[in-house]
Amino acid sequence: MDEKRLREVYEEQRRRAHEVIQADIRPIEVTRVTGVDVAYADPLAVACAVEMDIHSRRVLRVGHHVDHVEAEYIPGAFQLREGPPIIRVLRQFRPDGPVLIDANGILHPRRFGLACLVGVELGIQTIGVAKSLLLGTIRERAGDVAMVTEDDEVLGAALWPEGRGRPIYVSVGHGVSLETAIRVVRSSIWDGAVQPIREAHILSGDVLKHGLASQSETR
């Protein structure tokens, strides 16, 4: 990707960052949470959405979308690669409740990560959950959480799942406050992982490698 195009993408991110709502646009009761992820195999990209019931810890329904890879991975412009397939699978899935995305929300150089794009584009509540820190400073830990800031601006939070040494990074995608985002992610963690995302990850890799058939005989 050329520099000119990349600069345009960055400019659009700065522009659209103003569309992000960092407050609950509708109350969340944390009963149903959807996780999404994408698996790749050269020309193919398989996006999956998995809706789970937090109380019973069971999968309620799944959806997938086979797409083609549109762009290479560029830190800070991840949305060009993973945005299209995720938006397409969610458009048909029509999630009921918050959506957890394997990426950052406003914890981003231009405050508009993949989770923000998906949320703003579809008008749904999204939360970014990253496995590694893209930027920022982790402040003082209090219990299982610590704020992540950049020049005193709170961009997200580091959250330590029980029994795991390394934290995950939570940030607002769209339509939720950081507090709500943390509450939703906490409730979605068991066995040391953010389960809705973990299920979506396993399923996407499964559909990519063995096809849709493997769905029925899993979990």
Place this chain on the structure above:
DNA sequence: GCGACAG
């Protein structure tokens, strides 16, 4: 200028 850099 040099390194870092969501998946």
Place this chain on the structure above:
DNA sequence: ATCTTGTCGC
């Protein structure tokens, strides 16, 4: 992300 089985460690 992906190439890949067993294996070292808490």
